[in-house]
Amino acid sequence: MNENHAKLCPSPDWATFLHAEVMPAVAGERDLGDELIEVGPGPGASTDWLRHRVRRLVAVELERSAADALTDRFAGTNVEVINQDATALSFPASSFDSAASFTMLHHVPTARLQNQLLAELLRVLRPGGVLIGSDSLASDALHRFHDGDTYNPVEPASLLTRLQTLGYERITITVDYGMRFVAHKPDSSVTELADRRRAEPVGRQQRCLRAGG
Numbered sequence: 050m051n052e053n054h055a056k057l058c059p060s061p062d063w064a065t066f067l068h069a070e071v072m073p074a075v076a077g078e079r080d081l082g083d084e085l086i087e088v089g090p091g092p093g094a095s096t097d098w099l100r101h102r103v104r105r106l107v108a109v110e111l112e113r114s115a116a117d118a119l120t121d122r123f124a125g126t127n128v129e130v131i132n133q134d135a136t137a138l139s140f141p142a143s144s145f146d147s148a149a150s151f152t153m154l155h156h157v158p159t160a161r162l163q164n165q166l167l168a169e170l171l172r173v174l175r176p177g178g179v180l181i182g183s184d185s186l187a188s189d190a191l192h193r194f195h196d197g198d199t200y201n202p203v204e205p206a207s208l209l210t211r212l213q214t215l216g217y218e219r220i221t222i223t224v225d226y227g228m229r230f231v232a233h234k235p236d237s238s239v240t241e242l243a244d245r246r247r248a249e250p251v252g253r254q255q256r257c258l259r260a261g262g
């Protein structure tokens with residue numbers, strides 16, 4: 050992260066903004082289950098709000114120094130910090146009830162890698178699990194803020210189709226001063242059917258499709 054982020058992201062003003070405006074709007078009364086994975090926690094403003102909503106929070110941070118600082122900050126709490134690239138998660142499928150990505154997608158340098166990260170979150174979510182998040186919208190001021198840093202903002206309409214294409218369902222995207230999103234992994238009856246279909250010989254799949262089954 051550049052100097053601008055180093056000043057803003059750990060500041061009380063940023064935490065107040067996230068905790069008062071962004072996180073209640075996206076997570077509010079939503080049930081986040083027992084186990085949540087957060088990607089791109091940075092200095093931990095989003096983590097510090099989320100951790101009170103679940104029994105266990107796993108925070109996956111790419112930068113070693115940020116992961117080390119976060120480990121110290123949340124020592125002895127329900128937060129476990131992993132220094133890892135969230136585009137290639139080491140967790141088995143269906144490990145978490147919920148996933149969170151706050152103010153981080155625009156730090157992933159390409160659309161392909163953003164999609165890979167969203168696909169990884171879908172994989173590690175349990176059937177019926179929920180992805181929540183927020184991100185900044187493209188602007189000249191935001192571009193200047195990212196001088197010398199990765200700047201790859203997500204266009205909200207494209208996020209909708211990208212999430213759908215990856216296999217998320219029940220997707221809500223809200224756009225005002227920023228973008229907030231909620232999307233679900235299909236529940237087990239849908240995913241089991243899709244898995245069974247994939248395992249079936251192609252000829253049978255085609256007969257089922259013709260028969261509408």
Ligand SMILES: C[S@@+](CC[C@H](N)C(=O)[O-])C[C@H]1O[C@@H](n2cnc3c(N)ncnc32)[C@H](O)[C@@H]1O
Pocket residue numbers: 050054058067088089090091092093094095096109110111112115133134135136150151152153156157
């Ligand atoms: C702007 S900070 C957001 C911090 C926090 N979520 C918040 O909203 O205040 C974005 C963080 O995402 C991390 N990040 C970027 N790409 C990542 C990746 N592929 N895997 C894990 N973390 C990543 C960066 O290192 C940085 O700490």
